[in-house]
Amino acid sequence: MSQAALAQLQQITTREDATALLSQVIHTPYPLAVWRLPNEAKIFAIVDLSGSGQDYDQNLEELHEAFLINPYNASHPVAPQVLQGNIIIHIHNSEAELRIAPTTSSDQLEGFRQALESKKADPIHQPVADISSGDFSTMVADAVQSIRQGKLEKVVLSRYEDFDHQGEDPLSLFERIAEMYPRAFCHLTSTTHGIWLGASPEKLLSIEGQRYFSTDALAGTQPLAESISLSEVAWMQKEIEEQAMVSRYIIACFKKIRLREFDEIGPKTVRAGNLAHLKTEFKVDMEATNSPLLGSTMLDLLHPTSAVCGFPRETADDFIKAHEGYDRSLYAGFMGPVGFNGNTHLFVNLRCLQLIGDKARLYAGAGITEDSRPEKELAETAHKMQTLLKALHS
Numbered sequence: 001m002s003q004a005a006l007a008q009l010q011q012i013t014t015r016e017d018a019t020a021l022l023s024q025v026i027h028t029p030y031p032l033a034v035w036r037l038p039n040e041a042k043i044f045a046i047v048d049l050s051g052s053g054q055d056y057d058q059n060l061e062e063l064h065e066a067f068l069i070n071p072y073n074a075s076h077p078v079a080p081q082v083l084q085g086n087i088i089i090h091i092h093n094s095e096a097e098l099r100i101a102p103t104t105s106s107d108q109l110e111g112f113r114q115a116l117e118s119k120k121a122d123p124i125h126q127p128v129a130d131i132s133s134g135d136f137s138t139m140v141a142d143a144v145q146s147i148r149q150g151k152l153e154k155v156v157l158s159r160y161e162d163f164d165h166q167g168e169d170p171l172s173l174f175e176r177i178a179e180m181y182p183r184a185f186c187h188l189t190s191t192t193h194g195i196w197l198g199a200s201p202e203k204l205l206s207i208e209g210q211r212y213f214s215t216d217a218l219a220g221t222q223p224l225a226e227s228i229s230l231s232e233v234a235w236m237q238k239e240i241e242e243q244a245m246v247s248r249y250i251i252a253c254f255k256k257i258r259l260r261e262f263d264e265i266g267p268k269t270v271r272a273g274n275l276a277h278l279k280t281e282f283k284v285d286m287e288a289t290n291s292p293l294l295g296s297t298m299l300d301l302l303h304p305t306s307a308v309c310g311f312p313r314e315t316a317d318d319f320i321k322a323h324e325g326y327d328r329s330l331y332a333g334f335m336g337p338v339g340f341n342g343n344t345h346l347f348v349n350l351r352c353l354q355l356i357g358d359k360a361r362l363y364a365g366a367g368i369t370e371d372s373r374p375e376k377e378l379a380e381t382a383h384k385m386q387t388l389l390k391a392l393h394s
């Protein structure tokens with residue numbers, strides 16, 4: 001192993017050292033993921049030194065200390081990018097711990113050291129096409145008409161908006177997002193898809209202790225002031241039905257694989273920043289149901305759920321592609337850590353932004369049903385953008 005590279009990395013023992021290193025990695029060609037799970041204090045980061053990365057072979061269960069990133073792209077089977085954890089960092093309070101995975105070669109470490117030293121190293125981000133999202137209100141009105149004509153039941157339509165970003169270090173922005181949204185999955189990724197940050201309220205799936213599978217149906221939105229308690233929130237029929245469609249979609253996925261034993265908890269009102277949503281949790285004991293590969297199977301069936309695409313899935317996806325007029329890229333895709341102490345946590349990439357030069361591009365969508373009103377849905381996307389806008393401008 002390269003002694004110089006090793007010695008340099010071993011000096012990292014504080015939060016300050018670790019965040020300084022991670023900030024530098026963004027300017028190198030190495031893929032990076034930094035995250036903090038909901039209701040946890042520890043920040044994790046991995047750097048992939050493997051070059052082309054590893055292909056996903058439809059087997060979530062065999063991945064060890066990796067991070068998956070999948071764009072919205074609804075094609076099947078899912079084919080996420082796998083970031084391998086060659087360098088693994090834990091940050092807790094003011095301390096940090098850095099580990100190098102035994103599979104990492106000395107050449108990889110030396111290459112990494114040189115990339116950090118070279119001021120000329122090219123980052124990996126590909127240029128972003130500047131295509132604006134279509135007129136949102138017109139699109140919603142078209143969707144309502146198609147739904148009333150019986151062509152589909154629900155479609156989730158999205159848009160993006162660019163805001164000034166004062167060139168703040170992405171790591172500092174990540175730390176602020178993580179502090180502001182303790183209940184969310186907070187992340188920063190730097191890959192060929194660019195630099196993305198977010199505070200997602202929606203779990204796609206979790207596997208805990210290699211035994212307990214869970215997934216959430218999250219939908220229905222209303223603004224929620226900090227002073228209002230969740231028990232005071234009342235829901236309209238439109239939102240109840242919108243969220244029920246996501247639950248029915250998940251149950252249909254279980255039925256496809258003949259899985260009948262699952263717990264269904266909810267729907268309950270949950271808080272996500274300045275918003276309230278309805279959430280139903282689904283849990284399966286993989287040992288009791290003899291379904292050790294449930295994670296991989298369900299990942300393929302679930303994405304994209306009716307919380308980000310619609311119902312029926314193919315018709316809704318066709319509508320999105322024909323009307324939105326832009327590439328969602330990582331927005332409404334999924335990402336998260338896999339195989340850390342037997343745990344996997346994948347989240348839907350919502351309440352997110354992409355850093356593009358001196359701009360921050362914020363993305364948000366809203367579930368359209370037959371009762372949707374264009375101006376209300378537009379306001380809902382603006383509310384959703386507030387989550388990260390608050391972090392950006394504070």
Ligand SMILES: C=C(O[C@H]1C=CC=C(C(=O)O)[C@@H]1O)C(=O)O
Pocket residue numbers: 156158202218219220221277306307308350351363364365366367368384
């Ligand atoms: C599509 C988004 O949110 C989804 C998750 C929760 C509530 C939603 C809604 O009320 O429309 C969406 O289905 C987004 O945040 O961009």
